[in-house]
Amino acid sequence: MKKTVIIGGGVAGLSAAVHLLRKGIKPLILESTKKAGGRTTSFFDPDFNSYLDNGQHILMGCYKETLSLYTQNQIDENFHLQKSLRIIYSEKKRFELHAPEYFYPLNLAIALFRYKPLSFIDAVAAGIFMKRVFLNLVKNPSGKNVLVWLKEHGQNNKLITYLWEPLIIGAMNTTPEKADAAIFKRIIKEIFFTSNFSTTIIIPKHDLLTSLILPLLDTIISAGGQISYSAQVTKLIKSDRGFDILLKDGQVVNSESIIMAVPGHALEKIELPEKLHSENTRGLTYSTILSVHLKVREFHLKEDFVGFHNSPVHWVFNKGSYLSVVISDADDYKENDDKEILNLIISELLKNDIIVDNNVLSYRIIKEKRATFVPDCNSLRYRASSKTLSPGIYLAGDWTDTGLPATIEGAALSGRIAADAIYEQFNQPNT
Ligand SMILES: Cc1cc2nc3c(=O)[nH]c(=O)nc-3n(C[C@H](O)[C@H](O)[C@H](O)COP(=O)(O)OP(=O)(O)OC[C@H]3O[C@@H](n4cnc5c(N)ncnc54)[C@H](O)[C@@H]3O)c2cc1C
Structure with a gap:
């Protein structure tokens, strides 16, 4: 069987794996960290005694590529669907x-x-x-x-x-x-x-790893795919069997074709046998998402989430025992220390009557400094297609030229496009 390696175990890499497996190709995923998920992730926090997300993610009914990766059972178990479009904006009055x-x-x-x-x-x-x-x-x-x-x-x-x-x-x-x-x-x-379903807001019922990533890993492993953790790729070399893939720890993996499902900035760090596309990705700029998980003595929020108007805070999510506050496009807060950020969040929550006093029991602040690339008019130049100038190497990731912004859906779509391209390569008459 032809061998395919996917570099990067984020949503794009996992989507590529699911689609390859559906076509009978069993890939190996090389993931540099100790867990899959990439920017769709969570971690255990002892102060909260639960898994916290690196930032609240929401999906929508129009995420057809993403939803197609899950079985109906997995969707029912892991996502809460808000059928009619309902978003509450607060400015004290709702x-x-x-x-x-x-x-x-x-x-x-x-x-x-x-x-x-x-x-x-x-x-x-x-x-x-x-x-x-x-x-x-x-x-x-x-x-x-x-x-x-x-x-x-x-x-x-x-x-x-x-x-x-x-x-x-x-x-x-x-x-x-x-x-x-x-x-x-x-x-x-x-x-x-x-x-009509496209406007449905889809909220993970559990933390991101449990709701979004583990079901995909289950699907991949049970269909014969593999994932290797702590496997950071540093270099690709052309060989007579296709490519030698060099890992940081000195191991070498070989493969006939490769999907590079890493962000643009990570791709720049891997030594490649030749240029993959006409522009490099350095022209892409990135934007921060700031998330604050907050356990307070008492809060008042009936809804799953509310948006704020005329406020530095954009969204507040009700996580049952705590609140998750999100500031998007948050580069202005990149250098602020935790105390300043906490004070800002508390004052906005007080102003909007979500909390009644500043009695904070625990908090966790997460600054994802390269949460998404900035989808400005320049970005189009630097978004590469899945097929590259190097036959056998394909690209995937939310930054590739899917026409979508940096979202789970963009990542899932890019994975499917790369998997289709590999399938096409393997099924050409002379291969
Ligand atoms: C805080 C936050 C909130 C967000 N909110 C939403 C939301 O509400 N809705 C939504 O749709 N999207 C949201 N997003 C965007 C979404 O998370 C991303 O678009 C998506 O996760 C990108 O997936 P990816 O696979 O393209 O990239 P990544 O998730 O970055 O995955 C790339 C993987 O490659 C690995 N890697 C990198 N270099 C190497 C190497 N050399 N060797 C091996 N492995 C390597 C990385 O460790 C990583 O696991 C949010 C993102 C953040 C950060």
């Missing part, structure tokens, strides 16, 4: 963006007209714009940022602040001024206009 479950796509218009911050005229302007996107009447906005594009299409400041910005920050981890409009247009289409 605004609810809530689309009823039925009458798709009219239910989206109902959500706009019920959404309190918008006037009737605002809702009409948003509705007309969405309808034009739905009917493909909006030209491809290549090279434009989202702010310019939305304004060109009659979206005023209120619509941008209350409707579009939370979606841009949440899905793209950057601001409307930086975000690329072509990627955002794709997001609007995927979320709102694929099917």
